[in-house]
């Protein structure tokens with residue numbers, strides 16, 4: 001898989017060349033196996049291959065990997081653990097569920113909750129964004145399913161994106177379609193990736209893009225023809 005370049009850096013863990021390649025094949029012999037570290041929390045599974053320095057973080061929170069307080073907390077803890085592991089240079093975030101990368105913020109967290117709980121939830125959303133955006137690892141979203149709203153934010157916050165090509169999968173900040181306004185820092189994250197004009201149109205109309213359309217608008221430089229990647 002090949003990835004495009006981004007204007008972010010300053011980390012010793014970034015590759016010297018600005019174009020990087022990630023190989024994710026099955027382990028072929030015992031020494032490879034011994035270099036794999038796995039950890040699992042209820043909603044997130046992490047596999048780190050210390051020989052390549054690449055971790056794969058899989059979301060496993062059915063039905064739609066919605067970003068609940070528990071999910072976000074586990075996500076931040078998993079990311080922090082990888083940050084502290086010097087053998088880890090990059091992390092691929094993806095879904096273990098068929099058809100869904102993430103449905104975005106858990107709607108049930110935003111309904112009928114106490115002000116304290118709402119505050120805690122919103123802080124966790126911001127924490128996820130800060131940790132992922134500020135990570136000194138190379139971060140890649142392998143988007144193997146639909147990714148609306150907060151799911152799209154998570155993908156945009158990564159350094160690189162790859163999306164499985166399937167006409168049923170859509171990605172975008174579609175909050176307008178839900179009657180809510182995308183927070184300014186959601187908008188800024190999108191502007192940083194696709195520019196002002198595309199963001200303006202996408203947010204006004206609450207657009208969800210297919211992988212080829214998103215590619216055309218420079219959301220990424222590659223998409224994957226398999227439905228699971």
Ligand SMILES: CCCCCCCC/C=C\C=C\CC(=O)SCCNC(=O)CCNC(=O)[C@H](O)C(C)(C)COP(=O)(O)OP(=O)(O)OC[C@H]1O[C@@H](n2cnc3c(N)ncnc32)[C@H](O)[C@@H]1OP(=O)(O)O
Pocket residue numbers: 063064066067099100102103104105106107108109110111117118119121122146148149150151175178180181182183
């Ligand atoms: C608390 C303080 C907050 C203060 C600040 C608020 C300001 C925030 C402003 C905006 C921020 C917005 C960011 C967001 O992310 S909002 C969430 C937006 N996401 C969505 O609207 C996604 C809606 N879901 C879908 O489009 C589909 O479900 C899809 C992901 C495409 C999957 O479709 P499909 O496979 O057909 O599955 P179903 O639709 O049947 O759904 C299966 C069950 O999952 C439940 N579900 C879906 N999305 C969510 C979600 N986001 N949160 C919680 N639960 C979700 C759905 O209800 C089904 O449940 P059930 O089987 O029990 O009926």
